[in-house]
Amino acid sequence: MGRPLKIKKSTTIDIGFPNFGSLTDPVFPTGGTLGDNEFLGVVGGSNTVDTATYPTVKVRVNITDSYTGEDDGYVIRQKGSHKYLVGTATAIDPENAVVGTALRIVSLGDTDWQAMGASDDAAVGSIFTVIAAAPASTTGTASEVGVCVLTSDLTPGAGLMSISYSQGDSTETAVSKLTNKFVTNWTNFQNAAGTSLTTYNSGGDNAGPVVYSGEDNFIANFFTDEGTISKSGADDATSGASVSGSGTLFDTSGDSELAIIEKYNS
16 A cells, blocks of 8 residues: 555654755745645644644544444544544543444543453553443543545445545545545546446455556645645656556656645644
8 A cells, every 4th residue: 555644643743744944945836835834745643633733634434333423533544555444533422332343532531441341551542442331421532433444425434434635726525545645536446347436345346456547646735735846856757657556646747736635723
């Protein structure tokens, strides 16, 4: 899957990428759309550590068998090219926990997390599988956790998730692949038999290699969907190259358009 999505651990750890103001002789995108305090690239991480200066990716999740169902969420860890361990942005009361599902502790309160299945050293951020719901009226909170797969539907069904972007003031568009620096959409996403796909787990349709042909790729960032950035050392011989086997990212002049990934703290 290439380099997995970087995850912001706190307001000070893995918060993002170097901003333009910290670089020596930076090459800004065209149009003056990014300032000194902004940067290219995106990171996952909890909505609770998101800031306006260093945002995190906002996702829509629908964790299978969860109490919450479809909800805004966040990326905890990338599990594959199109698969993520995610949490719900809305914390639940432990009394609503579903046995057999996973929780991530948001606030300890007076909840007996160990009785629910957590380890003896459980703390904020600990993830565990629920063996019993808590009694009513305890004061801790937790987000539901599960593995979800990307879909082109911005209102995902159970087991699915969506991430969206816009480009050039376009409408909200679903992401088919997202790395630290690049975003790809669902255009011409097909299986080996030539069947167009809208998810990565569509009842066996994904068997065999996935074929991309002419899908749209952009440079991902949190701040602007306008302007272009030049490929380092670009010339006609090296431009138009693919990223991880996908379609063309840079045009024959060595330029690529920017896309803004949906985030918290818009």
